[in-house]
Structures are given as structure tokens and as C-alpha cells.
Amino acid sequence: MTDRHRILLLLAPALVILGGLFITGLGLTLLRSLRYFPGLGLTDPDLSAYRAILTSPGFLKSLGLSLWIASASTLIAAGLALAAALLLRQTFPGRAVISFLVQLNLTIPHIVGAIGILYLFSQSGSFARLAHAAGLIAAPGDFPALTQDPYAIGIILLYVWKELPFITLILLANLQSISADHESVARSLGATRWQAFRHVLLPMLMPGLAAASALVFAFAFGAYEVPLILGASAPKALPVLAWQSYTDTDLSTRPEAMAMAVLIALFGLLLLFLYMRILRSGGRDAP
DSSP states (O other): OOHHHHHHHHHHHHHHHHHHHHHHHHHHHHHHHTTOBGGGTBOSOOSHHHHHHHTOTTHHHHHHHHHHHHHHHHHHHHHHHHHHHHHHHSOOTTHHHHHHHHHGGGGSOHHHHHHHHHHHHSTTSHHHHHHHHTTSSSSGGGSOOOSSOTTOHHHHHHHHHHHHHHHHHHHHHHHHHSOTHHHHHHHHTTOOHHHHIIIIIHHHHHHHHHHHHHHHHHHHHHOOHHHHHHSOSSSOOHHHHHHHHHTOSOGGGHHHHHHHHHHHHHHHHHHHHHHHHHHHHHHHHOO
């Protein structure tokens, strides 16, 4: 028996249990989304729940908001993480302090960070009151709307703050496995520092950057707790819409909630696939 087979055999019990729970949950969600809910007297599956949400006037707005949040958060976090990883790759005074600060918030839950941003950056938060006390604004309500705003600035700030160290650590691990000889050879052949980065180092980092960014995108697109705390009352992010439908006291909305959950998963998988294809093809096609 090879080591690989031995490892698979040892992992088999956990994989069977987790896989069974996942498949069971997915199957029940699909059935409920098709309005097969014997407890509510629904025994004839149909697609009416999907038709109801797809024709709802607020669905496309919620979908667009979720796409905006996930895309903006991922792109900003990935760009800053790439810069941070390249900086921390160097040796300079204070490097350990900067590395510690970058990784400091890894253990902070998203919901704790969201509450912190709400207390600090809302128009009734600490910074608004301090600005009013300093005479910078006439009233706390004049403070820029960074939470519960239509552009989801507070949500994006939270995701960037939380996911930046995650992507940075992955890029730093990749940089440790990449020899500096590749860049040195490019420089010796006349390439500038920017050209060596763009044509040599970046394509080698792109697979790791694509994988980390894809995970961040999928999380930001499907999570509901941060948009629930920091998001505006309308339009709501799609996961918030699904959560509210599921927790509604009217049980007849459950099939629509399940249909939204299925669509979130399908949209997330599709966009995740396209996102990784674009990033990886960009790395391979770089001249």
C-alpha cells in the first residue's frame, strides 16, 4: 500500500461523514427550492419559486450589489496583498513589525470587525462625534456615509481589511519557493525591474494569487452577516435577502429562500470559474 492510499484510507471516515452531510443538505435544499415541502402540503415539484424570485424587481439589484461587493473587495485586497508581499519579501528595519501588523487581524471574526466599523465609521459613530467635537463638521450626520450606504463602502472596507492578510500569506509562501535567480537572469539580459516583475515574477505568482482571490470572491459573494450589519436597507445583498426569506415567520417563503440559496451557489461557482480562468490566462499570456 502506497503512502497516498494509506492517507486516503485514514481520511475516508471523515470524508464519508462530511460528504454525506454536504450531499444530504444540498439535496434537501434542491427539493425545497422545487417546492417539494410535505410539511407545508407541497408535494408536486415545480419551478415557481425560481420564477418568482427571477421576476422580482429587487432580485437583479440585489444580485448586482453582491457582485459589486465581491468584485471590488477581491480586486482591492489582491492588489494590496501583492504589494504587501513584495514589500515583506525585502529585508529592512521594521519588517517584523509590519509583518505582525499585516497578520494581526487574522484571528478576528468578520462579525466583530463589522461591529467595530459600525461603531467607528457610522454617522453616529466615534469618528463622526470626534469630527463634530473638533468643529470639522456641523453635526455628526454630516460625516460621510461609510456604512448603510448604497455603494457598500463599509462592507468593502471590512472585506479588504480581513482578506488582505490571507492573500498576503499565500503570496509570501509562494515567494519563498521562487528563487531570485529568475529575476536576476532577466535583469542581466537587460530587463528593467518592472519588466522582470511583470514578465517573470508575476506569471509565477499568478496561480497562487488566482486561487486565493477566488476563495475571497466566493466568500464575499455568499456571506450574509457583514452585509446584514453594514449594508443599506435597500437594496439588500442577495445572501441577506435569502436569509430574511428563510427566517420569515411565513413558511411559504421557504422555497423562495432555498431557490435563492441555489442561485447564489450557482452564480458563485460560475463566477469563480470565470475569475480563475481570466487570472490564469492573464498569467500565461503575459508577454
